[in-house]
Amino acid sequence: MVGPDPLVIRDAATGAAVPDAFQRLWNPHRMAYIDAGREGKGRGHEDDCPFCEAPQKSDEDALIVARGEHAYVLLNLYPYNNGHLLVCPYRHVPLYDEATADETREMAELTQTAMRVLRAVSHCDGFNIGMNQGEIAGAGVAAHLHQHIVPRWASDSNFFPIIARTKSMSQLLGDTRRLVAEGWPAAD
Numbered sequence: 001m002v003g004p005d006p007l008v009i010r011d012a013a014t015g016a017a018v019p020d021a022f023q024r025l026w027n028p029h030r031m032a033y034i035d036a037g038r039e040g041k042g043r044g045h046e047d048d049c050p051f052c053e054a055p056q057k058s059d060e061d062a063l064i065v066a067r068g069e070h071a072y073v074l075l076n077l078y079p080y081n082n083g084h085l086l087v088c089p090y091r092h093v094p095l096y097d098e099a100t101a102d103e104t105r106e107m108a109e110l111t112q113t114a115m116r117v118l119r120a121v122s123h124c125d126g127f128n129i130g131m132n133q134g135e136i137a138g139a140g141v142a143a144h145l146h147q148h149i150v151p152r153w154a155s156d157s158n159f160f161p162i163i164a165r166t167k168s169m170s171q172l173l174g175d176t177r178r179l180v181a182e183g184w185p186a187a188d
Helices: 028-038 050-056 101-122 173-183
Strands: 064-067 071-075 085-089 126-130 147-152
Touching: 050 064, 050 071, 050 085, 064 101, 064 173, 071 101, 071 173, 085 101, 101 126, 101 147, 101 173
Parallel strands: none
Antiparallel strands: 064 071, 071 085, 085 147, 126 147
């Protein structure tokens, strides 16, 4: 007779150290978003939305690198890579198809400028650009539209070095903000 499957946890009290068939991707930094969601923060209310609050702070405090008429660019507080930027409309709108033509045009223009600036100041080899639309799609702040611009390097070891338990971030956020803001072209 074959014994019980060693990969099946049968007792939660003693199973914490028992191996199972799942690989784990630990992301404890995401708890900030989860806790905010439990409290209703940043999930549909303009008065507690981080992307509505940021433009009211100084650029340095909010990690803003550039401001336009309808949208602005700031560093991601929880970056995948150095220079991970977000492009947000000022207006509190959740979905891309609800943004105005002016907002989407300026977001596109700011994205192009951000790519040029990041190539100049960080010498990146490529980019991941995208939006998660809605909580079910993975948006951390689903109530306020934002686009990610993630610079990539040939040697950056992809998005998930957590598997190896290490993520190398070679610059502090304040230093990265200063470099990108200084590299941003002056408004016409």
